[in-house]
Amino acid sequence: MDATSRRWVEQLSPGHPRRDEAVARLHETLGRLDDLLRAEEGDAGCDAGVPILDEYVDMELRGEDPSTRSPGTAIHLRVCPGCRADHDGLVEAARRFGDLDPT
Ligand SMILES: [Zn+2]
Numbered sequence: 001m002d003a004t005s006r007r008w009v010e011q012l013s014p015g016h017p018r019r020d021e022a023v024a025r026l027h028e029t030l031g032r033l034d035d036l037l038r039a040e041e042g043d044a045g046c047d048a049g050v051p052i053l054d055e056y057v058d059m060e061l062r063g064e065d066p067s068t069r070s071p072g073t074a075i076h077l078r079v080c081p082g083c084r085a086d087h088d089g090l091v092e093a094a095r096r097f098g099d100l101d102p103t
Contacts, residue, residue: 040079044072049083057090061098 001009011022049056052070059066067074077084 049073
């Protein structure tokens with residue numbers, strides 16, 4: 001067993017003073033690994049989608065196809081539950097309040 005594995009085993013052992021911290025870190029690592037494994041070719045990633053998400057949703061609501069302008073974000077929204085939730089929230093808000101002037 002290499003040093004890193006040994007450190008994991010040690011910190012994850014019941015009774016270890018930093019076990020909670022180690023468990024949290026392990027979950028975080030697994031989550032990131034999960035994202036990586038689910039990543040699709042051409043995925044623009046979370047950061048690329050954030051600044052254009054409003055415009056992306058606007059295009060959708062106008063009946064245009066935003067995936068032609070932002071194909072990477074279209075792919076990302078299919079694979080990232082977090083961004084998908086943000087997207088769905090914007091669509092929902094726009095449908096509900098879209099007619100109101102946002103001032
Ligand atoms: Zn994302």
